[in-house]
């Protein structure tokens with residue numbers, strides 16, 4: 358009887374909008390250094406951990422579970438135990454996940470009480486509806502794709518998830534073979550959370566893997582979708598620099614913020630003066646933005662000096678920003694140097710190891726590698742060398758090659774991907790590189806995987822060049838507005854073009 362004499366019936370709000378079951382849902386594996394890898398994934402944004410241990414040794418299962426529960430408790434992360442109700446009770450877990458053969462959710466509810474989370478594995482509409490009716494707080498649904506992590510009898514796929522979505526009012530946690538590259542199909546099908554084992558725990562960098570997967574949920578965010586920070590110089594002419602970056606981010610539908618590294622007196626004919634910003638003030642701008650704005654991706658352009666590059670690298674590390682597109686700006690369109698001599702080595706030593714995607718043009722790739730690049734083979738070799746210098750992915754842009762289509766080569770450490778577009782002969786190309794890199798950072802912030810982000814950015818910048826209009830007496834700017842109107846808010850791209 359409640360204090361006011363009425364029978365209290367505690368209503369657990371299972372409405373999926375208020376549920377904490379969303380985002381990246383990590384399921385543990387049986388590998389070594391499990392707690393260390395799980396903590397890296399938590400640092401990368403994981404907020405739900407499911408302890409899944411199919412081992413027979415109960416004491417060992419409890420010991421590992423206790424360590425993970427304490428970690429999750431320290432970090433404010435939901436800790437769910439798979440299969441075993443007794444273990445869940447012993448560990449005082451936040452919830453339990455039951456398979457179709459692991460017991461009745463109603464019994465689990467009676468044992469765990471109303472405030473705990475109960476998930477149920479489902480594979481069909483019937484199983485999903487039954488779990489919802491039995492009072493589950495969420496359902497696991499799969500498998501989405503083939504997987505090596507478990508013997509699966511049924512591939513429901515994203516299509517199967519889309520088919521049940523309209524009738525399931527509780528969160529749907531998709532599972533099975535999910536990765537950064539196929540995850541968009543699952544999110545677009547309506548999944549509230551992506552349950553993964555190997556995509557994160559078998560990745561050499563679980564922090565980065567979790568971060569990449571977490572970005573996919575921006576696909577459903579309201580506009581402006583995703584937040585991009587540009588760290589670059591100001592182009593008083595408005596065609597390049599932070600001006601081009603902010604136009605790109607905004608017109609493509611994301612939120613843009615900026616940290617200015619240098620002021621240039623610049624127009625379509627060239628640069629007449631440069632004032633570097635004191636590195637301490639670059640740091641102050643970075644603190645102001647990164648301590649408040651939920652920045653998803655970062656794009657760097659003109660960094661001007663070795664001190665500024667070191668400052669930026671240190672701040673990206675301090676705020677653990679890993680989705681960083683580095684456009685290694687060295688020379689302005691008219692030939693003016695935009696970086697001092699000593700800075701190139703600092704860029705290679707300090708910033709490249711923190712670079713998610715490096716986007717050099719041919720002259721920049723030659724300066725960074727010492728190679729002479731005359732064809733695609735040279736572009737590939739440069740990409741390999743830049744990858745070995747620490748850039749996780751490298752996009753060598755072929756615009757400066759004189760013959761044929763404008764071909765860009767993306768190297769992800771294991772494979773090359775070509776992105777081609779007709780070469781457009783125009784002098785109105787001011788801001789091309791800035792715009793291309795900013796568009797990639799924007800699409801990444803919107804939850805496009807890397808290859809799709811590059812492909813869509815290539816389409817955008819090609820249109821911006823094609824639609825460029827003569828402005829001023831020199832190299833006119835690319836046309837961000839008409840290009841954005843042309844490419845619009847399409848669905849995901851299709852990778853190589």
Ligand SMILES: Cc1ncc(COP(=O)(O)OP(=O)(O)O)c(N)n1
Pocket residue numbers: 384407409439440454455456457458459476477478479496497498507530532552
């Ligand atoms: C969220 C989520 N969905 C499904 C599973 C599969 O659980 P598992 O115990 O591996 O297999 P079944 O008992 O469901 O057949 C899961 N762990 N998490």
Ligand SMILES: Cc1ncsc1CCOP(=O)(O)O
Pocket residue numbers: 384499500503504505506507509532533534535552553554555556
């Ligand atoms: C536990 C489970 N249930 C259905 S598929 C699966 C394995 C998921 O592992 P991975 O994310 O490595 O495919």
Ligand SMILES: [Mg+2]
Pocket residue numbers: 439440454455456457459
């Ligand atoms: Mg089970």
